[in-house]
Amino acid sequence: QVQLVESGGGLVQTGDSLRLACTASGRTFSTYTMGWFRQAPGKERDFVAFISRSGDSTVYVDSVKGRFTISRDNAKNTVYLQMNSLKPEDTAVYYCAANRLSSTRRQSDYDYWGQGTQVTVSS
Secondary structure, three states: OOEEHHOOOOOOEEEOOOOEEEEEEOOOOHEEEEEEEOOOOOOEEEEEEOOOOOOEEEEEEEHHHHHEEEEEOOOOOOEEEEOOOOOHOEEEEEEEEEEEEOOOOOHHHEEEOOOEEEEEEEE
């Protein structure tokens, strides 16, 4: 069992930056692909980015490429999402998730989820 706890959300203005963190319990963090997803008001939850177990491979949704960076520190059991040049359309609850089987953007492949952290970008 893995427990994930997100932090770092908040209210910012257009163009600002935020760094989200997700810390996992347990000793097997490095065996999980980690992903970030987000759910905007009134919309379904969507993929944002994932990072491979070792951190040498990352994938992003097109809308955040060049603005967001996912990274991980396996020694700290933590995955990060650095978000720069934020836009109002980035407003959402952001979730981290852990997947033991594969590097994937499919939500159904992720076994464990955090509770989410709210990011609000004002115009």
